[in-house]
Amino acid sequence: MKTFCGRANPTTGALNWVEESDEYDYHQEIARSCYADMLHDRDRNKKYYEGIRAAVSRVKARGERVIVLDIGTGTGLLSMMAVTAGADFCYSVEVFKPMAEAAACIIKKNSFSEKIKVINKHSTEVTVGPDGDMQEKANILVTELFDTELIGEGALPSYEHAHLHLMQAGCEAVPHRATVYAQLVESEQLWSWTQIRPIQVDGHVLLPPAAVGQCPGVPAVCDIQLSQVPPTAFTPIGPLCTMFSVDFSRPVSSAARSYTCRFVVKAGGRAQVVLSWWDLDMDPSGSIVCSMAPSWTYSDPQEYPWRDHWMQSVYFLPTEKSMCEGEELRLTVFHDDYSLWYSLLDGEQADADDNYSRPCCTCQGHLVWTRPRFGELNDWQRTESYLSALRSVLRPDSVCLAVSDGSLLPVFAHLLGARKVFSLENSGMSKQVIEQFLEANSLKNGVKLLAIRAEQLTPADLEEEQISVLMGEPYFSTSLLPWHSLFFWYCRTALAGLLRPGAIVLPSSASLHLLAVEFQDLWRIRAPCGTCEGFDVSPMDEMVQQSLDFRESREAEPHHLWEYPCRALTKPCPVMDFDFQQCVPEQPIISQGTLPLIRRGQCHGFALWMEYSLTDDITVSMGLTKPVNEEGECVWSPHRKQGIYFLQTPWESSDDGWTAVSYNLTFDPSVGDIKMDFSAIQP
Template identity: 75%
Template sequence: MKNFCGRTNPTTGALDWVEESEEYDYHQEIARSCYADMLHDHDRNEKYYQGIRAAVARVQARGEKVIVLDIGTGTGLLSMMAVTAGADFCYAVEVFKPMADAARCIVAKNGFADKIKIIDKHSTDITVGPGEDMEVKANVLVTELFDTELIGEGALPSYEHAHQSLVQDGCEAVPHRATVYAQLVESPLLWSWAQLQPVEVDGTRLSPPPAVGHCSGAHSVCDIQLSQVSPRSFTLLGPLCTMFSVDFSKPVSSAPQSYSSHFVAQMNGQAQVVLSWWELDMDPSGAVVCTMAPSWTYPQPKMAPWRDHWMQSVYFLPGESKVTEGQELTLTVYHDDYSLWYRLQSPSQQHPRGDLLLSRPCCVCQAHLVWTRPRFGELNDKLRTESYVSALRSVLKEDSVCLGVSDGSLLPVFAHVLGAKKVFSLENSRMSKQVIEQVLESNSMRGGVELLEIRPEQLTNNDLGGEQISVLMGEPHFSTSLLPWHALFFWYCRTALAGFLRPDATILPCSATLHMVAVEFQDLWRIRAPCGICEGFDVTPMDEMVQKSLDFRESREAEPHPLWEYPCRALSQSATVMTFDFTQCVPQQPIIRRGSLPFIRSGCCHGVALWLEYHLTQDVSVSTGLTGPIDEQGHCEWSRHRKQGVYFLRSGWQSSGDGRAAVSYDITFQPASGDIKMDFSVEQSQTVGGTL
């Protein structure tokens, strides 16, 4: 049976009706989850298993039957661990029905169906009693309800209800305790993701709107692989603070709380950012600890476990403030039932009830709703700005009429400063338009750029005041883009606007090129690899249906990843495999490229990284992928501003690096749909090379 799904095409901008099989959404939901990554987290699995065995043993030592409640069971792994450890019965709760169905299959396939009951409800909807969801209350509570922020998946309300209704008083809990840590730092790099900074354009200083500078920013946590942020990128202003702990074996409250840590500043600097992570004590003694601390906190950083489902958190203070060495400071963390936020104070600023009354910060300037944190970083990248300004300067004339096509871009502002006769800009949303209006107003340029809240195909001569466009410009950046080539939407816009362009109009960028390189990932390969659980625990972790879900995705398309967070080595040269000529309209015929890239370094090829490079002019280019040459060892430096495309091979290929093997590619750009279809494989060959 087929279903029709309406989707906005991020490349063409059109609304597409896509025919999908009835089971498509099921496969995609599971494939795009983090279940494989969690199953690959051996450190997590081993420590959960140790904690579960110890908890079961403590209940058995009291002469009681062991009844386990597993909230958020996922694949059923922790429930199977509990039964293997000697539990008499386990109630496994999974609200996501497709995953609950998969867990039933997995549990049955491993012979645990008689001792594990899968309940596909939210835990707060479960009833207890004869004939109900649970016959009796549990005396062991096992959960994996945590996200990078610890409580973002609703852990506190779930624990609160469980203690009120689902578990016995004095129950054992695995994990037993969670502790949140934080450290105050100065970091121009990280701060550039939170606030728009002044920009110099040909001697004119463009200042950010005051409302943006005074705004608390987006309320959502910034979760990243903090291990990939070099300690050289920040200055520690205070010690690592223990902010608060939650004992999961006792009643838990989801009510708003605040906790403070008092310390003395260790350095002079600008307090801007709080780095935070948490750890789990799997047993009451604290002997079994699962920590999320970044690798640079370890005596041997390479020994730090890698995981992607739990990372570290970056919190931006409402505003930066100067601190001096020896100054007494108070760092306060606040939380509601789903999120955390921080505030820095000196003792003189504190007041008795202020902490509990402070509400969660939220964006009031709209910029933090329009621009993502990587986008803030992109707008604050001085070298990148210089490239665009240099390119604009080379093409603008006194009579230039410019039209900008990008979401929330400063290029139209730059064009006005550089002396263009008239500047228009198409904005995709009212909010985006209002943010750019704030930028113009704060720099006394309100009439310098005319912002049009319309789509390219809706543009009329009246909108342009009868002018013909001499410079069509874009970064390109669009909020709907996920994969690098989604930004080819600029090409479709250029095509829709062809009738408004002068015959000699300049298109900036004039072209884009698709690049690829075969890579060996340090860790990212784990999210698509077969799973092994942990020492001493042997089950079939995923049934054929779940494995099919993972294969379904990896064999058909690339997926977006910020590769600066996921180190990799290049095993081949990087190569240009396709060119998109923006000086011409989108062609009607597909663009097809086939060829191969020889392996020039030894290693295990896990897949291919892909990105676009924009050629603003013949002399100026901007990369959304590699930001420098690949070194002799194959080390790659990736742009922090955009996600790259990653196509995972079905299995890793061990390369000797002698050039006898290569990764072959077959890439087709379909103009009608805007899709780029691709297929990669490894072949043995004496002679390899690219073909058109």
């Protein structure tokens, strides 16, 4: 049976009705889950196994039957570990039905069905008793309910309920304890992700609205691979602080709480950002530790266990504060049942009150712009590229129209002397944010903001003027993959009748670039698992393969590649061009070719990104920002996500392996997407 799903197309802006199987959500959830990453996390698996064996031994030493409750069982791996360690019975709870079915299949394949019962419910709905889901309460609680922020997946309410209703008094827990750490730092790089700096524009200083500078920002945690932010990018203001611990073997409360750490400023500077991560003690003695600390905290970085399902967190203070060496500070962390946030007090301020309200954006800017977008707006080299391009095309009689979301280009055009400037804003919220900028800089009459779509624009909206300069970054909040920003091209096509003959389109064109890469670690998130810690989990691989085969063609995925080191195995190459001087064609754009191998390695997939030609001699890249060096090291733009097409099986470049890659790309203008196919060329 087929169903039709309405999907907003981020490239064309249209609503497409796509025929899907009834199992579409199931396939997509399985394909894009993080289970492969977790199963490949040997450090995590090893520490859990050691902790489970130790807990089973402690319960057996007391002469008790070992009954295990595994909440959030996923593939059932931890349950199988428990039974192998000597547990008498295990209840495995998994709320996501496809994963519960996968767990049951994996458990059966490993011959554990008699000792493991899979319960497809949320743990708070599980019952105990003769007619319940569990025949008796458990005395070992095994969970993997954690996210980068530790408690963001509802760990505290789940533990609270389990101790009240599902566990025996004096039970064991694996992990036994979690500890949250934090460090206050100054970092221009990280601070640029939450505040707009003043911008110099030909003698003018464009200031951010006061509301943006005073706003505490968006409440969602900023989770990143902090190992890829070098220690040179920040200066510690204080020591690494132990903020709080949670003992999972005892009753847990999900009530809001706060914890404060006092310390003396070790180096003067501006307190801006809190770096945070956590550790898991798998046993009461703390001898089995699974740490989320970034690689630069290790004496030997080679010992760092890479993982992507758990990363590190960055929290931004509501406002930056200047600190002097020797000053006493109090860093306070607050948490509700799902999230953390931080505040800072000096020695003369009153103690933090019991206000547990989460910070939230009051200026709307943090809702319109993502953190990478803040960084992009603060990138002075990028800004200078756009300013240089505008200077070369603007004339005193120029009538400009900007097409981007929440862009400052129309403000730049006005300051550079354009006669009239209009700007299309797809949302009322982004329109209000730009209005704040105009008002803060006394430019309200300089730019006319239009909350209207390109195809709805009329000559009356433009005051009967014809557009002489159509410009865009292009940036759109709905874009996921690099080519989704071609929405600018569709807008340019819709506006063709409003353009003056010979009108300038900036950027004038774009090109899609391609590079075969070997990942240092990212390959793990899509690699087959096969056997994990001696258990056959291949049914997961089969389910993932089914989900990939379900799609007519495999799709690229968006990733911030600056967080994931990789080596270039071919030269970067432009593989498809898009001419914005012309309207979107009706026929597909097809590109075929080959890329020779120039470095040996294991090809895990292909990186794809867009580059925009603003003028004949000014280009901005949304991918590589520096030439690839002799070793193949790649430096990626942190402001945009690049596309990654993962190979189902990596290609080895041995003596009899592949020597080049052939590509076949088709851009379908009717849907705005790119179908792609790659094959290895043998010697």
